[in-house]
Amino acid sequence: MMNRRDALKKFATFSVVSTGSVFVPTVLANTQCSNNEAIDFGSNGNDAKLLTYIKLDPMSVAKQAYAGYDRGGCMYGVFDAIIKSLADAGHEDACRFAAIPTNMATFGKGGVFGIGSICGCVNAAAMAINLLAGINQSAVSRALFRFYEKSEMPRGDSAFLTAIGAPTRKTDDGTLLEANLIGKSIAGSTLCHTSVTLWSKASQFGSSHQAKFERCAQVTAEVAYMLVTYLNQSLEGTLEAELVAPANQDCAGCHSSTAREPDAYLGTDVNSTLECQSCHSSHDMAGGVPVHEELTCSDCH
Incomplete structure (x- = not known):
């Protein structure tokens, strides 16, 4: 079996050309790979150059993701774990997986540089899925995103925590942050x-506390676990996970995508498969003035 280091050595050699004070690395693809385009893979417009996915062990990837969180955050943890696992698997595209610089994913922590937008875990999953052949990319993505929005996390069961090596963080008085504390x-x-706000509300821990980092590290492991589970099922043709929130059917009649022009336009089109009522009240609940209308967000949050 080819490990990642050997695969990377086989994949590329680097020659450095000096131009004044500028050094330009040249990547030379190894002829053992199936084509000579060094880092040109993934969905590239209409020309998809995808890499072969082979079945992985979800728990092994989850353990790597938990450890990776400490090195580069949630997006890095998921992306690094699955890419390195595929590089270590010793199959036809192992050398190409080995060449992917997984530290490109560190930008996603904290919802992209701490902005709080898309969670890095699902962002990483989508980026990894985009590289893979042999699976239904859309179905795996939808299953994973739906799992994230509807599931209680972190799972907190002792077998899973033991397998990934968690927890590792403590409260201020030195108490290990076990599942009953994390919530x-x-x-x-x-x-x-x-995601973080609702967890903070439930746990009563602040978002800069070690409990938050432990929680997010465990969520990183859990998302990696589910990503590999769905990938394996898709590879085997057995993926039957929920792909769209069932309640969306109540909204889709008026708010689905159409090609209507203004004279026939009835209701705002919505381009989303995620749960509508996470953010939008149903029509019979809409209206009325919030009791905190006069406050700004920072007064309370």
């Missing part, structure tokens, strides 16, 4: 700020 929450969204 669980449902994000109801794929946004980082919503």
